[in-house]
């Protein structure tokens with residue numbers, strides 16, 4: 001069995017090495033035809049750019065060489081036209097001429113220029129080995145990698161011995177105790193996320209390899225997001241199986257892992273891709289606001305239906321309009337304002353964070369080996385509260401700003417309200433929160449800071465659900481403190497940095513807003529102290545818990561002491577009788 005695992009690991013590493021080597025394989029050939037196609041698709045009117053871009057014609061072995069050259073030309077043309085405009089303005093030239101010059105300016109946003117501007121040209125210029133062997137390379141990278149991963153993981157059923165708590169050696173392992181392997185993984189993840197968000201042109205060859213899969217699903221070539229989605233799902237499947245094997249003694253963990261895989265593969269990957277195939281917008285039906293901060297961007301019935309419903313009152317048009325678009329809008333509201341709070345009331349935020357969410361799903365499967373790194377200090381708890389609610393506030397302000405630009409569906413005139421210029425706000429939110437926090441830090445930092453950095457410190461939806469969970473929910477983790485042997489397993493493996501043992505020792509229910517109800521504390525407790533429950537709100541928050549260590553000497557008196565503390569028995573005289 002061990003040798004099968006080793007073969008699996010070798011296959012995975014070979015596939016992984018080839019995947020990365022793709023970056024330096026193949027060629028990119030620029031022709032006049034491709035340049036024309038590019039300038040037309042971008043609506044470029046600058047004669048300076050069109051003329052200078054001819055210098056790009058030729059062959060490149062690395063995508064970044066082509067992008068850099070292209071961006072230099074675009075920036076030069078930008079500078080030229082801005083200079084002309086300044087001159088025109090100072091000499092009082094006709095407004096029409098100035099406007100025409102403005103139309104020639106190429107606008108490049110620093111963080112998006114590689115993705116939005118350069119990547120489309122690079123994508124149409126690929127030639128040589130990679131583009132001619134997409135199927136073969138797909139098999140040798142993705143398929144071989146998945147096979148290797150499975151061969152490494154499946155024998156654990158035998159090698160790990162009987163079902164039960166399996167955390168031996170975690171602090172001796174270089175991969176799971178911030179050793180050199182962890183730092184290597186950390187470095188790779190950070191580099192990959194930076195490339196994905198800010199330099200997707202570098203990943204062009206990797207994206208080509210997925211073209212056949214993409215075409216069969218959505219009818220078009222792959223994009224950087226398709227690559228990310230496919231990798232996300234592949235890693236989740238392999239690590240999800242590992243998770244189920246590791247925690248097979250605990251039914252909750254097995255069913256929960258199946259659930260996150262189902263929602264990721266079905267709702268976050270397959271359904272949105274199939275929607276695109278049928279010319280519908282890419283849409284993740286399980287992504288609620290404010291995690292999906294653009295959920296209400298098209299908050300305008302007019303925009304969705306393509307006519308002004310309140311002016312025409314045309315039911316015929318309504319019937320023939322895009323009802324799916326309308327459904328998406330209404331669903332977004334129902335999910336955020338009804339389903340999420342009601343479900344959190346009944347089941348706590350675990351129903352979403354640990355059973356449905358894609359970020360949570362990745363954290364629970366791929367991130368499982370790193371859950372022990374979460375910071376349990378009081379300082380981290382304070383930091384967590386400040387940061388997560390700040391992000392929520394940021395998301396609320398931004399959403400309000402977006403809505404204030406749109407025509408409101410009841411015909412309210414938003415001019416009457418304070419409007420906020422959201423373009424910059426959205427850019428900074430997308431950059432700081434969407435890319436850096438949730439991607440680069442949220443996942444890249446798994447091997448060092450643990451697997452739920454984003455969910456604990458950054459996710460605005462978790463913050464929203466956390467408020468409901470803390471104050472108006474039936475969910476709690478009950479603690480049978482008398483059974484606790486203070487081993488600390490629960491605290492160690494709580495990915496949200498909750499010092500579970502401290503609650504257990506006091507016999508206090510855990511109702512913390514940050515608890516995602518993953519149930520791992522309960523799964524690794526050797527004494528069955530912790531139980532995730534939904535029950536009446538009454539008595540859920542244990543105000544005066546007993547410090548169980550005070551009464552361990554005489555088990556018989558424990559309940560009496562508890563009665564005194566909670567006020568049912570008057571004094572210690574009664575206790576001593």
Ligand code: SF4
Pocket residue numbers: 477493494495496497498500510514515516517518519520521522
């Ligand atoms: S307290 Fe338990 S259930 Fe809650 S997040 Fe921590 S480990 Fe998961």
Ligand code: SF4
Pocket residue numbers: 483484485486487488489490491500501504521524525526527528529530
């Ligand atoms: S609750 Fe369980 S896992 Fe936590 S310290 Fe007590 S015995 Fe250990």
